[in-house]
Amino acid sequence: MTDTTRTTTDAGTLEHVDPQVVIVEANVRTTAPLDKEFLASIRENGVLTPILARRDENGNIIVRAGQRRTLAAREVGLPTIPAFVVEATEAIADRIIQQLVENEHRTALTDGDRVAAFQQLAFEGLTPRVIAKRTATKQAEVKQGLKVAESRFATAAVVEHQLTFDQAATLMEFEGDDERVADLIEVATTEPAQFAHAAQRARDDKARAEEVARVSVELREQGYTVLDRDPGYYDDTYTRIGDLLTKDGNKVTPDDLPTDSERFVFVRSYISGSVETTHFVTDYKALGFSKDTGSSNAQSGPMSDEQKAQRRELIANNKAWASAEVVRREWLTAFLGRKTLPKDAGMFVARALTTHRSSVSDAMSRGNGFAHTLLGIDHDGGMWSGDKLAAHVETNPSKAGHVTLAVALAGIESHTSKDTWRRPTRDMSAYFGQLTAWGYAASDIEQIVIDHDTTSADTDSVDDVEEQDDDTVEATTEND
Numbered sequence: 001m002t003d004t005t006r007t008t009t010d011a012g013t014l015e016h017v018d019p020q021v022v023i024v025e026a027n028v029r030t031t032a033p034l035d036k037e038f039l040a041s042i043r044e045n046g047v048l049t050p051i052l053a054r055r056d057e058n059g060n061i062i063v064r065a066g067q068r069r070t071l072a073a074r075e076v077g078l079p080t081i082p083a084f085v086v087e088a089t090e091a092i093a094d095r096i097i098q099q100l101v102e103n104e105h106r107t108a109l110t111d112g113d114r115v116a117a118f119q120q121l122a123f124e125g126l127t128p129r130v131i132a133k134r135t136a137t138k139q140a141e142v143k144q145g146l147k148v149a150e151s152r153f154a155t156a157a158v159v160e161h162q163l164t165f166d167q168a169a170t171l172m173e174f175e176g177d178d179e180r181v182a183d184l185i186e187v188a189t190t191e192p193a194q195f196a197h198a199a200q201r202a203r204d205d206k207a208r209a210e211e212v213a214r215v216s217v218e219l220r221e222q223g224y225t226v227l228d229r230d231p232g233y234y235d236d237t238y239t240r241i242g243d244l245l246t247k248d249g250n251k252v253t254p255d256d257l258p259t260d261s262e263r264f265v266f267v268r269s270y271i272s273g274s275v276e277t278t279h280f281v282t283d284y285k286a287l288g289f290s291k292d293t294g295s296s297n298a299q300s301g302p303m304s305d306e307q308k309a310q311r312r313e314l315i316a317n318n319k320a321w322a323s324a325e326v327v328r329r330e331w332l333t334a335f336l337g338r339k340t341l342p343k344d345a346g347m348f349v350a351r352a353l354t355t356h357r358s359s360v361s362d363a364m365s366r367g368n369g370f371a372h373t374l375l376g377i378d379h380d381g382g383m384w385s386g387d388k389l390a391a392h393v394e395t396n397p398s399k400a401g402h403v404t405l406a407v408a409l410a411g412i413e414s415h416t417s418k419d420t421w422r423r424p425t426r427d428m429s430a431y432f433g434q435l436t437a438w439g440y441a442a443s444d445i446e447q448i449v450i451d452h453d454t455t456s457a458d459t460d461s462v463d464d465v466e467e468q469d470d471d472t473v474e475a476t477t478e479n480d
Helices: 036-045 067-076 092-104 111-123 128-135 139-149 152-161 165-172 178-190 192-221 305-336 345-355 357-365 369-375 389-395 397-413 418-422 426-437 444-450
Strands: 002-008 012-017 051-055 061-065 081-086 224-227 263-270 275-281
Touching: 036 067, 061 067, 061 081, 067 081, 111 128, 111 139, 111 152, 128 139, 139 152, 139 165, 152 165, 152 178, 165 178, 165 192, 178 192, 192 224, 192 263, 192 275, 192 305, 305 369, 305 397, 305 418, 305 426, 305 444, 345 357, 345 397, 345 426, 357 369, 357 397, 369 389, 369 397, 389 397, 418 444, 426 444
Parallel strands: 051 081, 224 263
Antiparallel strands: 002 012, 012 081, 051 061, 263 275
């Protein structure tokens, strides 16, 4: 029942109401977790902060904000709780916005709660701009939430795994690929700082696999049998046509293969995304071909198990480096878009112009193309194209520090490659360490560079098996 004693203000009345009787209105919270500590506090101290409520046309008290406090009071058996009862509109949009704002200042709403609220507000006819303004949320975040709301798959991931809007939107790229989705959810829930790196690796792997699949379909339509693994130089069943000669002593090419015979091909992709096809035959003698005994492809012998393991690790690390580069450079672009730079930016530039002087000088001599990219300034990237950085500083004097830092960062970045992790140096260790100090979440492969022993002399750290690397990334089963 409701206590008849009330305090009236211009905005409403403070009343003591029975939590068992009041009606908990549909709330923006998709769940109302009542943890032990919260229940213990309510049991010991009661509800100290009044809930926000309204009275409907039948005199019922409707809880608008204070769902958890009301449910906890019911759970522990409190006879009454304080309620601030106001005259409020029945409008759904007003209710949702009021609940959003009130809850954000208490136990933070999950993104699952917020995506449901944004979706309902959109149903009520509010535009993203209006939702953002009335809920004090960034418009980009509202749009991201509404994008997630369009997908049951993404919405379920947000609610079930407590993912952020950005993480859920990324998962939408891989809907239907259960293995990749599971891997990304695992990273999001255990190592969220590494999610961007894991997502980029997944994107790159997916793109390479799709290109291999596309080329494979075309080859099958041409009558080829596409192999799911590279037979290798020591396979007795298949022979590479690159190791064969025609009767005239010329290298065998795909055009030399009769279309009425069985032709085999293996398709692989490179880190760059380009695709290579290797052609094979099974009975080269029957086709009139002979072995090229002077072929440069001749191998001294099969790799040992240890060399195979090193090879697999090398390929995986090269892939990881290529993906990390995308994430790192996107981060640098956002970093240079900040209004203020870190206090040690000047010191970093000074070090860059001395320690990395050759890299920075080389990039400058080529027109600072990458610096333009980092600053979001159009540039054709050509060595002789007009440098727009000077004009940018003239029109934006406050950005002089940003331009200087961009030139230094771009100079160093333009000279990073897979050799950076394979042959780490003290200077690169310090560079990547500085990025992490500024807030960049380094990937595992970049951490190898950061952890480089700065007390030892910088020497090549690549063994013989790595020197054989051809940057090949096979999107199908790798041959051992």
